[in-house]
Amino acid sequence: MLKQCKLCGEPASVRVPYARLSLCPKHFTEYVERHVRNTIKRYKLIKSGDRVVLAISGGKDSLALLHILNNLRGEVGFELSALNIDLGIRKDDYSLKAVQISEKYCRELGVELAKVDMKRDFGFTIDEVFSSNHVRRPICSSCGVIKRYVTNKVAVELGANSLATGHNLDDESAVLLSNYVKADIDLLVRSGPMLPSRGERMVSRIKPLYETSEKETTLYNFFKGIQHLEQKCPYASGASTLRLKEVVNALEEEWVGSKIALVRSFNKKIKPILAEHYSKNSKDIDLCEACGYPTSTKICSFCRLKKSVSKNC
Amino acid sequence: MLKQCKLCGEPASVRVPYARLSLCPKHFTEYVERHVRNTIKRYKLIKSGDRVVLAISGGKDSLALLHILNNLRGEVGFELSALNIDLGIRKDDYSLKAVQISEKYCRELGVELAKVDMKRDFGFTIDEVFSSNHVRRPICSSCGVIKRYVTNKVAVELGANSLATGHNLDDESAVLLSNYVKADIDLLVRSGPMLPSRGERMVSRIKPLYETSEKETTLYNFFKGIQHLEQKCPYASGASTLRLKEVVNALEEEWVGSKIALVRSFNKKIKPILAEHYSKNSKDIDLCEACGYPTSTKICSFCRLKKSVSKNC
Numbered sequence: 001m002l003k004q005c006k007l008c009g010e011p012a013s014v015r016v017p018y019a020r021l022s023l024c025p026k027h028f029t030e031y032v033e034r035h036v037r038n039t040i041k042r043y044k045l046i047k048s049g050d051r052v053v054l055a056i057s058g059g060k061d062s063l064a065l066l067h068i069l070n071n072l073r074g075e076v077g078f079e080l081s082a083l084n085i086d087l088g089i090r091k092d093d094y095s096l097k098a099v100q101i102s103e104k105y106c107r108e109l110g111v112e113l114a115k116v117d118m119k120r121d122f123g124f125t126i127d128e129v130f131s132s133n134h135v136r137r138p139i140c141s142s143c144g145v146i147k148r149y150v151t152n153k154v155a156v157e158l159g160a161n162s163l164a165t166g167h168n169l170d171d172e173s174a175v176l177l178s179n180y181v182k183a184d185i186d187l188l189v190r191s192g193p194m195l196p197s198r199g200e201r202m203v204s205r206i207k208p209l210y211e212t213s214e215k216e217t218t219l220y221n222f223f224k225g226i227q228h229l230e231q232k233c234p235y236a237s238g239a240s241t242l243r244l245k246e247v248v249n250a251l252e253e254e255w256v257g258s259k260i261a262l263v264r265s266f267n268k269k270i271k272p273i274l275a276e277h278y279s280k281n282s283k284d285i286d287l288c289e290a291c292g293y294p295t296s297t298k299i300c301s302f303c304r305l306k307k308s309v310s311k312n313c
Numbered sequence: 314m315l316k317q318c319k320l321c322g323e324p325a326s327v328r329v330p331y332a333r334l335s336l337c338p339k340h341f342t343e344y345v346e347r348h349v350r351n352t353i354k355r356y357k358l359i360k361s362g363d364r365v366v367l368a369i370s371g372g373k374d375s376l377a378l379l380h381i382l383n384n385l386r387g388e389v390g391f392e393l394s395a396l397n398i399d400l401g402i403r404k405d406d407y408s409l410k411a412v413q414i415s416e417k418y419c420r421e422l423g424v425e426l427a428k429v430d431m432k433r434d435f436g437f438t439i440d441e442v443f444s445s446n447h448v449r450r451p452i453c454s455s456c457g458v459i460k461r462y463v464t465n466k467v468a469v470e471l472g473a474n475s476l477a478t479g480h481n482l483d484d485e486s487a488v489l490l491s492n493y494v495k496a497d498i499d500l501l502v503r504s505g506p507m508l509p510s511r512g513e514r515m516v517s518r519i520k521p522l523y524e525t526s527e528k529e530t531t532l533y534n535f536f537k538g539i540q541h542l543e544q545k546c547p548y549a550s551g552a553s554t555l556r557l558k559e560v561v562n563a564l565e566e567e568w569v570g571s572k573i574a575l576v577r578s579f580n581k582k583i584k585p586i587l588a589e590h591y592s593k594n595s596k597d598i599d600l601c602e603a604c605g606y607p608t609s610t611k612i613c614s615f616c617r618l619k620k621s622v623s624k625n626c
Contacts, residue, residue, distance in 0.1 A: 177564070180493060181571045183578025185586070243567040250563050251490070254556040258494050265496025273498070273590045274583070 014219055018257035025223040032220045036068050036208050040076070043193040043267070045206040046162065048077035053114070053160040053203075055151045056082050056106075058098035058229040061166030063105055064217040065209055067226055069164065070109050081112040083154050085147065088118045088125025091234040095126075101229050114154055122150070124309045130235065134308040139235045142305055149302035153293060155203045167207045170214040173259040174244035176266055189278045192267050198285045202294045211260050214245075327532055331570035338536040345533045349381050349521050353389070356506040356580070358519040359475065361390035365519075366427070366473040368464045369395050369419075371411035371542040374479030376418055377530040378522055380539055382477065383422050394425040396467050398460065401431050401438025404547040408439075414542050427467055435463070437622045443548065447621040452548045455618055462615035466606055468516045481522040481530060486572040487557035489579055502591045505580050511598045515607045524573050527558075 005012045005024035012022035016031065023031055040046050054069060056062035066082060073080045084102040089095040099115070106113040118125045129135055129142045137145070155163040172191070179187045193210035197203055209217065221228055236242065252259045287293065288300035295301070318325045318337035325335035329344065336344055353359050367382060369375035379395060386393045397415040402408040412428070419426040431438050442448055442455045450458070468476040485504070492500045506523035510516055522530065534541055549555065565572045600606065601613035608614070 180583075181564075181568070181575045181578065183582040185582055240568070244564075247560065247564045247567060251494075251557075251560045254560060255494070255553070261494045265494065269496040269498055270493075270583075270587070274586055276590070277586045 013223075016216075018260060029220055029223050032064075032212060032216050033068055033071065035212055035216075036065070037072060039193065039211045040072075040208050043210065045164075045194055045208055046076055046078050050078040050162050051158075051160040052078050052080050052162045052164050052206075053151075053155040053158055054080065054082050054164040055147070055166070056084050056102050056113075057166070058084070058101040059166065060221050060228040061168050061209055061214070061217045063101075063226050063228045064220045064224075065164065065166045066105065066109065066111065067220075067224060069208065070111055081114065081158065081160075082106050083114045083116065083151060083158075085150055086115070086117040086119075087143070087146070088127055089234060090127055092231060094231060094234055097231065098229050101227065105226070114158060116150055116154060118146070118150075122306065124306060126235070128309050129305070132309045132311070134311045135305060136308075137305070140241075143235070145301045145305055149293065149300070152201075152203055152205075156201050156293075160203055161197075162206055163203045164206050164208055166209055166217075168209040168214050168217060169211055169259050169263065170245045170248065171241070172207065172210055173248045173262050174241055176263055177248055178240075178244055185274055185278055188266075189271065189275050192271060199294060201287065201292065202285070210263065213259065326536075329529075331573060342533055342536050345377075345525060345529050346381055346384065348525055348529075349378070350385060352506065352524045353385075353521050356523065358477075358507055358521055359389055359391050363391040363475050364471075364473040365391050365393050365475045365477050366464075366468040366471055366516075367393065367395050367477040368460070368479070369397050369415050369426075370479070371397070371414040372479065373534050373541040374481050374522055374527070374530045376414075376539050376541045377533045377537075378477065378479045379418065379422065379424065380533075380537060382521065383424055394427065394471065394473075395419050396427045396429065396464060396471075398463055399428070399430040399432075400456070400459070401440055402547060403440055405544060407544060407547055410544065411542050414540065418539070427471060429463055429467055431459070431463075435619065437619060439548070441622050442618065445622045445624070447624045448618060449621075450618070453554075456548070458614045458618055462606065462613070465514075465516055465518075469514050469606075473516055474510075475519055476516045477519050477521055479522055479530075480520045481527050482524055482572050482576065483527040483558045483561065484554070485520065485523055486561045486575050487554055489576055490561060491553075491557055498587055498591055501579075502584065502588045505584060512607060514600065514605065515598070523576065526572065 003012055003022045004010065005027050006021050007027045008024060010024040013025050014028045015022050016028070019031075021031065046052060052069065054062065054066055056066055069080055082102070084099060086099050087095050103113060103115075126139070126143055126146070130139050135142060151163050151165070176191060179191060193207045195205040220226075248259055248262070285294050285296060288295040288298075288303055290299050290303040293300060316325055316335045317323065318340050319334050320340045321337060323337040326338050327341045328335050329341070332344075334344065359365060365382065367375065367379055369379055382393055395415070397412060399412050400408050416426060416428075439452070439456055439459070442459075443452050448455055464476050464478070489504060492504060506520045508518040533539075561572055561575070598607050598609060601608040601611075601616055603612050603616040606613060606615075
């Protein structure tokens with residue numbers, strides 16, 4: 001049974017188990033905001049004078065983060081704009097709805113929105129990747145390549161130095177567990193709340209929701225009245241990350257606070273040791289011979305993917 | 314539905330999902346034996362001429378391992394004896410039954426058994442630790458201190474160079490996950506299938522069931538007709554390790570082979586990097602001023618525990 005709000009004595013609506021707090025809606029949303037502010041501070045994600053572009057998908061995490069960063073920009077002193085990609089997923093009007101909901105919320109907050117249309121700007125869509133006979137990657141992996149490439153490119157073109165994404169604690173702890181299983185040192189070293197730029201034409205990537213759970217952003221939007229796209233991506237059903245999230249949530253249920261402990265202790269203690277070792281062995285970053293953007297191979301994954309899709313046309 | 318045995322065409326009784334094998338009882342037990350032999354080879358746990366003492370509790374894992382090592386000793390060329398500790402747990406005659414079942418099986422196999430009686434040989438029992446007002450550690454942790462100390466001491470006195478234990482894949486993957494959550498570099502570096510001796514009066518510790526699951530040893534004993542103690546330790550109910558095992562088994566269900574992948578990739582890729590770093594910062598091993606056995610503190614944990622218990626008498 002929920003008790004009174006720990007902070008004001010009003011009836012509590014939410015229990016935050018790992019913080020041992022019962023909170024009313026007002027103090028819960030303030031708690032989430034403070035939590036994100038602390039994550040930014042703990043990992044030094046944003047500093048005064050930064051130009052931050054936030055990639056928004058229209059989903060719960062990126063819109064919650066848009067609201068929170070928009071309120072923080074005055075206090076911390078950074079510039080904020082948003083970026084949305086129309087991926088061209090037609091089933092259930094998925095991309096159409098995602099674009100509309102992103103545009104609407106940016107208008108409401110008065111945040112500038114850069115709009116990318118995959119078909120118009122890059123000549124192909126996720127639907128075309130999916131139906132291509134020449135792409136061997138799983139669709140979610142191709143989509144990852146596209147999003148990482150396009151968000152970086154647009155952020156560079158906008159003159160930003162930092163690209164924020166809505167990856168949350170559930171995403172990050174599940175991916176960390178998966179990387180532990182695979183012991184992919186490269187992926188481990190490149191994971192975490194901040195991936196600094198490694199050279200020209202590459203912005204830093206930051207994840208201000210690194211220690212904020214999916215449940216928290218969902219409730220945050222509910223209490224704040226932020227409308228996000230409830231629909232899941234039609235291609236994502238049964239994706240392995242979704243199932244791994246269930247495993248880390250089973251861990252959290254057995255051991256309250258373990259999701260945060262897992263990612264925090266990785267970043268504090270294990271990653272620095274792996275990174276020190278890795279820096280001796282890491283590949284240099286070059287510029288792609290086709291597009292001129294950073295890659296560790298001759299032609300970057302995005303250009304190779306684009307070429308594979310074009311074979312079908 | 315189970316199919317035919319992959320190896321002989323007889324009706325299969327067991328499915329081994331990560332190996333994609335359906336097997337009859339005979340070929341399943343051979344499979345487990347081969348798997349343990351491969352673990353010993355992969356991690357170089359035992360070499361010809363070794364004198365191995367196996368600590369047996371009477372439970373499924375240690376008795377299955379006793380059977381397997383006993384069959385392997387001729388082939389690999391090592392000496393084998395067993396060691397059992399009467400911990401003095403009186404509830405449900407737990408220790409009495411554990412001792413009897415261990416003695417019976419060693420007699421059956423003709424394996425020499427060294428018997429330790431905590432009360433007779435060290436002056437106190439687990440029951441006394443539990444009811445002591447002066448011991449602050451949780452009971453399972455105290456029991457761990459006692460077992461690690463006593464098994465090492467007796468193995469040294471027996472002139473062995475290696476102490477084997479029945480820790481299985483479920484134990485080890487759960488502990489690894491827990492150490493990842495805590496990011497305890499010291500514990501991580503000291504985990505794994507082999508902990509080499511770090512000086513005098515210390516034998517190497519090996520875990521030949523490191524990649525063999527609890528389910529496999531249970532079925533192995535069932536098919537081989539090996540009677541083990543079914544009863545769980547009365548103090549262990551609800552122990553956090555039991556719950557963590559459920560989490561790693563949920564992971565295994567989502568991602569077949571992930572338990573082995575988790576421990577194997579840790580040992581192959583992550584542990585060497587952590588160990589290299591740790592060797593620069595590790596504490597020296599000394600000999601306890603009270604008992605003369607290895608410790609990293611002035612007085613070892615066992616002697617401190619013994620002293621705390623004696624305050625109650």
